[in-house]
Amino acid sequence: MRTFTPEELTPRQRHHYILGSINPRPICFASTLDKEGKPNLAPYSFFNVFSSTPPILIFSVNTRRDGSNKDTLNNVKETGELVINLVNYPMARQMAICGVEYDTGINEFEKGGFTPVPSEKVKPFRVKESPVQFECKVLEVKALSDKPGAANLIIAQALLIHANEDIFAEDDTIDPRKIDMVGRLGNFNYSRANGESLFAIKQPPAEIAIGxxxxxxxxxxxxxxxxxxxxxxxxxxxxxxxxxxxxxxxxxxxxxxxxxxxxxxxxxxxxxxxxxxxxxxxxxxxxxxxxxxxxxxxx
Ligand SMILES: Cc1cc2nc3c(=O)[nH]c(=O)nc-3n(C[C@H](O)[C@H](O)[C@H](O)COP(=O)(O)O)c2cc1C
Structure with a gap:
């Protein structure tokens, strides 16, 4: 067993050990608008859901190596809204192009070959190719530190949820084989929640097991x-x-x-x-x- 304090690791090791072990992480494909209304689209895997009632989604945006803010962070701070699009296998390769650090003002919908669709409750576009899209308002942006590379938590509440017809099973639940999600691992690795990697464990919490x-x-x-x-x-x-x-x-x-x-x-x-x-x-x-x-x- 290797044991470390966070301080004794180099920033690179710390980043890698955390990303290489806390995974697979779902990907928030964040669609925002800048204050002039130009679209921006970027993937973030420091992401998860923390409440379903109300639906609260949280992701974090690091500052860039040079200390500047990423476009997504500036946009959510300026406009207070975004669409969180989920990423599945058929769109994963295209999504990765949108993770490239294009200059501010470049439209990653065009770079990644995605189709923008108007939203109903917020101004940023939804990604048509995404199986589930959450139109969100930003509740809070919380900087976790003022050091370069530090993360900013973005706490968002979903106002409207769009789910593609094709992902549903006959009983109206979401079929994991149909939604075909991907997760981000360490380095450039991803996983796919489908085929032999899917399994069920039927252990209902209310039925008290002997242990x-x-x-x-x-x-x-x-x-x-x-x-x-x-x-x-x-x-x-x-x-x-x-x-x-x-x-x-x-x-x-x-x-x-x-x-x-x-x-x-x-x-x-x-x-x-x-x-x-x-x-x-x-x-x-x-x-x-x-x-x-x-x-x-x-x-
Ligand atoms: C799958 C994937 C996940 C990513 N996750 C994060 C993340 O959690 N935090 C982060 O700061 N950057 C993350 N990135 C890098 C950003 O997407 C990248 O810096 C992007 O250029 C930011 O774009 P923006 O300036 O338009 O917001 C990720 C990239 C990929 C491909």
């Missing part, structure tokens, strides 16, 4: 089951009842499954743990518990 502390010691010390497997067993609200276990023990299914387990499992718990793992890998948590308890009962 690791209630797992039998041999499971907790298993050489076969990982933290992931144990969490599946610890994530249940209760283990099978005596009655359920009796029903299982009297079933043909149990006879088959338990026959495969040697009585030697007394000495070698790995055999049983392997079998439990097979069920867990198929997502059959109840079955894993039944087999485990039944084997303990039999041998």
């Amino acid at each position: 690791f502390d209630n797992l039998p010691d041999d499971l907790k010390g298993s050489k076969v089951l990982t933290g992931h497997h144990l969490a599946m067993m610890a994530g249940v609200t209760g283990t099978p009842s005596e009655e359920e276990l009796d029903d299982y023990l009297n079933s043909e299914e149990a006879a088959e499954e338990i026959k495969e387990l040697h009585p030697e499992i007394k000495d070698d718990k790995n055999i049983l743990h392997e079998k439990v793992k097979d069920f867990l890998n198929k997502g059959e948590v109840r079955q894993a518990w039944l087999l485990y308890l039944a084997a303990r009962h039999k041998f």
Whole structure:
């Protein structure tokens, strides 16, 4: 383990260790207007949502290396409004062009090949290609330090939300495969929330799980089951009842499954743990518990 105080790192290391580890970060593609009404568009990945009621989005803009302000910061300070457009995979390569430090007054909609669409509640344009666009008013701009490279927090409230029809599932929720979001990592790396990188963990907060502390010691010390497997067993609200276990023990299914387990499992718990793992890998948590308890009962 490497341990540092922020002060002992060079600014470059500090920047890299923070960006290289706190990720993937969503990207706020900020559309603003300068005081003459010229459009500006730039990506910011120090960004997230901090409230849904009311909808509060926060991102931060560093000052440039020479200490000057980026256009987005000047524009939100001057106009008090912006559109935060989210970035998905089909538009990611174009978005990166808008991160180039073009001179003030250059329209990055044109540089990145994006289509400006008029907004309804604010003056800056929305990005047509973006799957979700938030028309926002700026609540506060807070400078975090006066040193060069220091960040300025921009706290914004969404007044109107536009979501592309194509990202919705049949039940009106947003389908992660359809929205196909990207995240920013360290250096020039990005990730895509799609395909094999998507997974669900159904652990409803209101259903009180038994927890690791209630797992039998041999499971907790298993050489076969990982933290992931144990969490599946610890994530249940209760283990099978005596009655359920009796029903299982009297079933043909149990006879088959338990026959495969040697009585030697007394000495070698790995055999049983392997079998439990097979069920867990198929997502059959109840079955894993039944087999485990039944084997303990039999041998
Ligand atoms: C994906 C991505 C994320 C970025 N995130 C940030 C960020 O969080 N803070 C920042 O100051 N600059 C960030 N940048 C750099 C700015 O986009 C860049 O300095 C841009 O030229 C600023 O434009 P502006 O002066 O028009 O606001 C990022 C660039 C990219 C490509």
